[in-house]
Amino acid sequence: xxxxxxxxxxxxxxxxxxxxxxxxxxxxxxxxxxxxxxxxxxxxxxxxxxxxxxxxxxxxxxxxxxxxxxxxxxxxxxxxxxxxxxxxxxxxxxxxxxxxxxxxxxxxxxxxxxxxxxxxxxxxxxxxxxxxxxxxxxxxxxxxxxxxxxxxxxxxxxxxxxxxxxxxxxxxxxxxxxxxxxxxxxxxxxxxxxxxxxxxxxxxxxxxxxxxxxxxxxxxxxxxxxxxxxxxxxxxxxxxxxxxxxxxxxxxxxxxxxxxxxxxxxxxxxxxxxxxxxxxxxxxxxxxxxxxxxxxxxxxxxxxxxxxxxx
Numbered sequence: 001x002x003x004x005x006x007x008x009x010x011x012x013x014x015x016x017x018x019x020x021x022x023x024x025x026x027x028x029x030x031x032x033x034x035x036x037x038x039x040x041x042x043x044x045x046x047x048x049x050x051x052x053x054x055x056x057x058x059x060x061x062x063x064x065x066x067x068x069x070x071x072x073x074x075x076x077x078x079x080x081x082x083x084x085x086x087x088x089x090x091x092x093x094x095x096x097x098x099x100x101x102x103x104x105x106x107x108x109x110x111x112x113x114x115x116x117x118x119x120x121x122x123x124x125x126x127x128x129x130x131x132x133x134x135x136x137x138x139x140x141x142x143x144x145x146x147x148x149x150x151x152x153x154x155x156x157x158x159x160x161x162x163x164x165x166x167x168x169x170x171x172x173x174x175x176x177x178x179x180x181x182x183x184x185x186x187x188x189x190x191x192x193x194x195x196x197x198x199x200x201x202x203x204x205x206x207x208x209x210x211x212x213x214x215x216x217x218x219x220x221x222x223x224x225x226x227x228x229x230x231x232x233x234x235x236x237x238x239x240x241x242x243x244x245x246x247x248x249x250x251x252x253x254x255x256x257x258x259x260x261x262x263x264x265x266x267x268x269x270x271x272x273x274x275x276x277x278x279x280x281x282x283x284x285x286x287x288x289x290x291x292x293x294x295x296x297x298x299x300x301x302x303x304x305x306x307x308x309x310x311x
Contacts, residue, residue: 015282022278026266027271034055080273082273094258098250101257105177106239108178109181110188113186116132116192117191117192133190136190139185145248145252147182148253166253180246187238191234192227194230202226204226247263261273262278
């Protein structure tokens, strides 16, 4: 329980620092929402000053942050400076698309990566193992935007099997999901393969085989269970990776999710929207990291014992 309280306190501190950094970073950048909406060379200075005052941009930064923090604590994320819509509505509209894409990529990455890694380890140095390692090396070395261009050229332009961009049917999900899941899947295969090989060569495995326990049970129960530590730890890391790659993939495929909205709001200097989206991504990363640590302690009792108690 003490460990859980420590993790919660650490998460709250990180979220507070993230809100402070994102708030400051957006406002120290050149320009603001007024210069994005109005042309400073043709708009009278008094009109610009009036707009800035009406939006509260003339206040000192510390006052603006206090208003921003007060809104966060009360659940009021403010109004978009560009289209005057509630920020919460904008976030909810994009969250469904982003969650759909990220969840599909997560399922593909682990649904393919873990079994492929296990089979490659159990058939070490076989043709299948060499194919898995080759595919993993290829996906790790090719940047996401290059892979996106290759898939679009082949499946959308040449074969005309899949749409290039947008959202609407299950076909729209395939290309961005493959691009988003490629690197995490390759990393999952490599980590799973290494962990299974390590556990398969451990002393307890040889002892189980010497006692006459069937090899299938040893591999798929005991070896796999002891290999879950690395896989669970990797899961939290992959969530952070997927969120980072989502920004690129959503822009490339014009996917109407949080990533594309974040990029657009930053370009428009739409402070409330950009701050809310950046903070939301930070909160998801912190929660994923905390849940990963707790899941790892649940999977491996040795960690609970070494840290002096149970969560």
